Amino acid sequence: MSALHVIWGYYVRFNARWPALAAFIPFVPLVLAWTVVVRLELFPPVFLPGPGDVARKAWELLYKGILTDYLADSLGRLAVGAAVGMAIAIPLGVFVGLNRKAYEFSWPILLFFQAIGDIAWLPILLVWFGFGLTTMTFVIVYTVLFPVVLNTVLGIRSAKPDLHRAAQSLGASRSRILFEVTLPGALPNIITGLRNGLGYGWRALIAAEIIVGTSGIGFLMFDARRAGSVEEIVVGMILLGVLWYIVDSWVLAPIERATGQRWGLVTK
Amino acid sequence: MKSLALESLSKTYFDPYRGTQFTAIKDVSLNVEEGDFVAVVGPSGCGKSTILNMIAGFVPATGGRILVGGREVSGPGRDRGVVFQSFALFPWKTVIENVAFGPKMRGIGKAERNRIAQEYLELAGLGHAADRYPNELSGGMQQRVGVVRALANEPDVLLMDEPFASVDAQTRMTLQEELTRIWEERRPTVVFITHDVPEAVFLANRVVVLTRGNVLAEVDIPLARPRVWDSLVEDDEFKSLSNQVLQLVRSA
Numbered sequence: 174m175s176a177l178h179v180i181w182g183y184y185v186r187f188n189a190r191w192p193a194l195a196a197f198i199p200f201v202p203l204v205l206a207w208t209v210v211v212r213l214e215l216f217p218p219v220f221l222p223g224p225g226d227v228a229r230k231a232w233e234l235l236y237k238g239i240l241t242d243y244l245a246d247s248l249g250r251l252a253v254g255a256a257v258g259m260a261i262a263i264p265l266g267v268f269v270g271l272n273r274k275a276y277e278f279s280w281p282i283l284l285f286f287q288a289i290g291d292i293a294w295l296p297i298l299l300v301w302f303g304f305g306l307t308t309m310t311f312v313i314v315y316t317v318l319f320p321v322v323l324n325t326v327l328g329i330r331s332a333k334p335d336l337h338r339a340a341q342s343l344g345a346s347r348s349r350i351l352f353e354v355t356l357p358g359a360l361p362n363i364i365t366g367l368r369n370g371l372g373y374g375w376r377a378l379i380a381a382e383i384i385v386g387t388s389g390i391g392f393l394m395f396d397a398r399r400a401g402s403v404e405e406i407v408v409g410m411i412l413l414g415v416l417w418y419i420v421d422s423w424v425l426a427p428i429e430r431a432t433g434q435r436w437g438l439v440t441k
Numbered sequence: 442m443k444s445l446a447l448e449s450l451s452k453t454y455f456d457p458y459r460g461t462q463f464t465a466i467k468d469v470s471l472n473v474e475e476g477d478f479v480a481v482v483g484p485s486g487c488g489k490s491t492i493l494n495m496i497a498g499f500v501p502a503t504g505g506r507i508l509v510g511g512r513e514v515s516g517p518g519r520d521r522g523v524v525f526q527s528f529a530l531f532p533w534k535t536v537i538e539n540v541a542f543g544p545k546m547r548g549i550g551k552a553e554r555n556r557i558a559q560e561y562l563e564l565a566g567l568g569h570a571a572d573r574y575p576n577e578l579s580g581g582m583q584q585r586v587g588v589v590r591a592l593a594n595e596p597d598v599l600l601m602d603e604p605f606a607s608v609d610a611q612t613r614m615t616l617q618e619e620l621t622r623i624w625e626e627r628r629p630t631v632v633f634i635t636h637d638v639p640e641a642v643f644l645a646n647r648v649v650v651l652t653r654g655n656v657l658a659e660v661d662i663p664l665a666r667p668r669v670w671d672s673l674v675e676d677d678e679f680k681s682l683s684n685q686v687l688q689l690v691r692s693a
Contacts, residue, residue, distance in 0.1 A: 335529040338499050343543040343594055344519030353542070357533040436532035437576025 254313025266325025328362025361433030443510030480641035483651035522596030543594025581612035
């Protein structure tokens, strides 16, 4: 048994015992490599700060209260945008998915607007709404909307005909079939759409904050560039990744486990 | 439970690519008495599933009438319970929620419909699985739920579309014995579609042989009940009836 096997064994056992901490382990070699590159001074420290510098900067920002404020701003915008996006997207997706004519009519339009990326809207939005919250909300809603609509339509349209028939011959009315059969059947697709939508929305938000913002993580990073603080930029970048990991693995993945996976509709 | 009658039922499809008509069912008349068990057999493509889909109301007939208890029906309804080859259980509902679905649609309160569902689950020996999800059960158990779900809604006629075709051979024999036991106890009116001749002879009072959209023959099965495979496998009467039906199907 080689040393590699021993390490692998430790890793597997650690994973089993501390599943919450296990996610950090793959980052250990990454941070080590980062440290080595910095120590070798391949790049001037002004361009590439080490993990220690970045951690100190993060603590400083946290201490000043800037980080928490900006974080709350960014997450709040994402939450509002996602909520509005879903409130429009799910009913729209259900309607388009159920109605053949609506599907044929709206599908090209949906694909057309999906192709105009979120950031491509910024120039005209700035003309219309100026540098403000409306512009940012619009971008997030727009970005969340399409993956959710398209996946909801897909979920509704790929419903199994036998389930629909079974419900009919058990005496279910059309509206009962919608809520008891069609919507639960489409739920795994809706969640997939939401997952994609939130992922895109998170990225779009940062882009919007860089251009529009007066606060938020994106603004923090861009503002740091002006001040020449590379550490602060890296803090922002790391934060983006960590936050997304938290949203995905603590919120979205458990929903997926409790629905589609439990019902055997999606493979684990 | 009520009787079922098909009067000169026909089904013609229009083929838009060829621009021609295709006749799946020509002129099928059939009487199923109240509490009778009729099996329909035939080679694939003979139209047996089309007939069942028309009786269930999933596919509209292009001619003729379907009468349940003397009353003409069209479209799906709770008077005709269906058991599907694909089981068609709702994956997001537990076993008991699946069985209670029909009563729920009738507006029966939660306590009462759960009591009904539990009673039917016990009938199929599934009381212990009430809170499981369908995908946690074997195929055989899933189809027991499928049968019980249809029965729990107290249909006038029970329609079964090759219900045991996708379970393994041993389980299939067990399910056939359970179905025959339930039928002997409760006497529902059953139309059972299958391509498995021994299955049809084992279960039914009468076997209808279908060929190219027509009824070729009807064979009465006077075998004594209760029926179990252990005594019937070597039974001469069972063997000769099976052979008779098989010859008809093969000649079709």
